[in-house]
Amino acid sequence: MTNLDAFRQAGNPMFNDNKFKLGIFGSNCSNACAMTLAETSFEPTFEQNREIAGLLESAGWECMVPIARWRGFGGPSNFNGNCMETYTWAASLAAVTKKIFLFATSHVPTIHPIVAAKMGTTIDRISKGRFGINMVCGWFTPEMEMFGRKMMEHDTRYEYATEWVEIVEKLWTEQWFDYEGQFLSVKQGFADPKPWQSPRPVLISAGSSGKGRDFAAKYCDINFSVIEEQGLDKAAAWVKEMKKTAWERHQREIGTFTYSYAVVRDTEREAKEYWDYYVNQKGDWEAADNICEVFGVESGSYSPDYMDKFRRNFIAGWGGYPLVGTPEQVADRILELSKTGVDGSLITMVDYKQELPYFNAKVLPLLEQAGLRKPLVGARQRELAAA
Ligand SMILES: Cc1cc2nc3c(=O)[nH]c(=O)nc-3n(C[C@H](O)[C@H](O)[C@H](O)COP(=O)(O)O)c2cc1C
Numbered sequence: 001m002t003n004l005d006a007f008r009q010a011g012n013p014m015f016n017d018n019k020f021k022l023g024i025f026g027s028n029c030s031n032a033c034a035m036t037l038a039e040t041s042f043e044p045t046f047e048q049n050r051e052i053a054g055l056l057e058s059a060g061w062e063c064m065v066p067i068a069r070w071r072g073f074g075g076p077s078n079f080n081g082n083c084m085e086t087y088t089w090a091a092s093l094a095a096v097t098k099k100i101f102l103f104a105t106s107h108v109p110t111i112h113p114i115v116a117a118k119m120g121t122t123i124d125r126i127s128k129g130r131f132g133i134n135m136v137c138g139w140f141t142p143e144m145e146m147f148g149r150k151m152m153e154h155d156t157r158y159e160y161a162t163e164w165v166e167i168v169e170k171l172w173t174e175q176w177f178d179y180e181g182q183f184l185s186v187k188q189g190f191a192d193p194k195p196w197q198s199p200r201p202v203l204i205s206a207g208s209s210g211k212g213r214d215f216a217a218k219y220c221d222i223n224f225s226v227i228e229e230q231g232l233d234k235a236a237a238w239v240k241e242m243k244k245t246a247w248e249r250h251q252r253e254i255g256t257f258t259y260s261y262a263v264v265r266d267t268e269r270e271a272k273e274y275w276d277y278y279v280n281q282k283g284d285w286e287a288a289d290n291i292c293e294v295f296g297v298e299s300g301s302y303s304p305d306y307m308d309k310f311r312r313n314f315i316a317g318w319g320g321y322p323l324v325g326t327p328e329q330v331a332d333r334i335l336e337l338s339k340t341g342v343d344g345s346l347i348t349m350v351d352y353k354q355e356l357p358y359f360n361a362k363v364l365p366l367l368e369q370a371g372l373r374k375p376l377v378g379a380r381q382r383e384l385a386a387a
Contacts, residue, residue, distance in 0.1 A: 003221060004253040006199060010129065013062045013101045014202055014222065015255065020334060020372040021344030023063035023101075024352060025259050026318075027052055028089045030072075030082035033261060033318040033348035035287045037077055038278035040351040044083055050096050052352045057099045059360040060376045064093070065204075065346055068105035068136055070143045075287030087119045094127035102127060103204065105134040108164040109157070110147055113184065116164075117171035117191055124195040131195075132202030133168075135220070137161050137212075140294055158211045159183075165203065165219045172200040204257075217246040222255040222343070227321045229313075232340055239341035258337065259346040261317020263324045264359055271325050275316060278350055283315040317348045331366035338372055 007015040014021065026032035028044050042048065053064060066089050072081020086104040093102050104123065106116055116133070124131040137157035138144040144151045152160060163181035170177050171191040179186040195201050205216045206224035216223035223242050227235040239256045246254040265271040288311055313319045321337060323330045337345060349355040367373045 002251075002253040004255065007197075007202065007221065010197065012129070012197070012202065013099065014132070016062065018060075018062070018344075018373045020338045020367065021062040021257070022373075023061060023065055023257075023344065023346045024052070024056065025065050025346035025348050026067040026080075027064060027352055028066035028084040028086060029069055029080040031077055031079050031284075032067075032350075032352070033259075033320065034278060034350045035073075035075070035077065035079045035284045035291075035315045036278040036282045036350065037284055038282040038350060041353055042351045046084070046089075046092055048353060049084075049089065049093060052356065053093055053097050053100055055353070055356040055360065057097060059356075059364055060373070061100065062344065063101040063103065063346075065103045065134055066090070066105050068107050068134075070107075070110075070146060071140075073140075073287045073290045075284040075290065077284040077287055079284055079287035079291070087116075087123065090131060091119075091123045091126060094123050094130065097127070097130075099130075101130045101132065101202070103132045103134045103202075105136055107136055107138045107144070108161045109138055109144065109149070109152070113164045113167040114171065114186065114189070114191070117168045120168070120201055121172065121191065121193060121195045124197055124201045125193065127196075129196040129201075131197075132204060132221075134204045134206070134224075135161055135165060136206065154209065155211045158207065158215045161215060162219070169200060169219075213242065213245070217242060217252070217254060218250050220254065222257050224257045224259065224346075226319055227258045227260075227337065227340065227342070228310075229322060232336060235337075235340040235342060255343045256341070257344050257346065258321060258342050259318070259348065260321035260323050260333075260337070261348045262330060262355070262359060262363075263316075263350075264327055264330050264355070264363060266326065268325045268329060271329075275324050279312055279315045283312075285311075285315070288315045320348060321345070323347065327362035327366055330363050331370060334363075334367060334372065335370055 030044050066086040069080045069083045072078035090102040090104045141151045160183050163184045172195050177189045203220045204222040205220045207216050208225050242254050246252045263271045263275050310319050323333050368375045
């Protein structure tokens with residue numbers, strides 16, 4: 001039985017029968033993924049996250065992934081500066097939801113693996129098996145150096161993450177072990193209870209450099225990557241390569257996910273006008289410049305030219321795949337994404353609470369008709385009919 005078979009057998013939503021799975025990204029952070037000063041009712045509060053989770057659950061969405069952030073990116077919006085810590089965010093939502101899968105996004109150098117494993121187990125048990133960790137190494141130097149240590153060199157970060165995840169996995173599955181690494185050591189490791197999920201909670205990573213993808217192939221169940229608008233062929237190659245590497249080198253299965261941003265309106269003109277408004281007229285260009293500069297320099301995956309070219313897309317939704325248009329156009333774009341073989345997408349919106357009901361009512365039925373998602377019976381139908 002492979003790592004993913006165990007999750008499938010347990011009915012884990014991240015590995016269910018829907019051909020294209022859906023989640024949202026960043027609802028724990030101010031402005032989520034849109035660097036804009038456009039008016040919005042969105043606030044990264046527990047109350048709003050609870051409401052958003054309700055909208056997602058009633059329509060059968062699979063997951064919510066938060067952003068790990070410790071300080072904002074400056075600019076007039078101080079983009080992402082006001083945010084909720086992600087383990088406590090996941091724990092609070094675990095207690096008030098029933099179906100949605102919740103992740104904590106964890107900067108591995110900022111938290112000891114014994115603490116992370118214990119918190120992960122606690123949330124996994126509160127949620128009855130709906131918890132996973134998105135492991136990130138950190139790339140925003142001022143944020144990581146706030147913790148009083150020098151930022152590690154790019155590939156070293158993944159060597160540290162390797163020791164971190166090996167310890168977390170051992171704590172989730174073993175007892176009384178010793179671990180001696182280059183960075184971390186554990187004497188007589190012990191953790192009780194064990195997680196609800198067997199053998200352990202889902203692990204994901206968005207490493208996109210060679211080192212980052214090797215790490216994902218060896219330790220993670222899902223690898224996340226950006227898909228560029230003109231890059232569907234490249235995306236199909238990434239999906240194939242990830243699966244091949246995981247299987248041939250590690251006898252493991254791996255899923256793949258991407259992220260996109262949605263502006264869905266009755267007409268294409270309305271959708272494009274709103275995009276123009278929140279990106280070109282109200283975009284926080286200063287915050288975007290700050291991010292592009294750090295990302296270009298600090299990430300092993302992107303050149304400064306690439307970052308500059310995609311600045312507008314960054315403002316619109318962290319450089320995600322654009323889903324801008326009518327419900328039919330957006331469903332077609334999702335179908336294009338699905339043809340790459342990718343298993344699903346996190347979707348970001350300027351104002352989740354305002355925009356999700358329309359997406360649920362208009363786009364989801366088209367995805368069902370296209371065979372990308374199983375029709376939901378019962379609760380959602382009743383809700384939509386009542387709307
Ligand atoms: C969907 C997605 C979510 C991510 N979430 C975070 C995050 O919350 N915090 C963070 O510091 N980095 C985050 N990253 C950055 C990645 O962890 C990674 O550093 C980046 O994709 C570059 O890959 P590399 O580290 O292999 O160079 C995210 C990336 C993607 C694509």
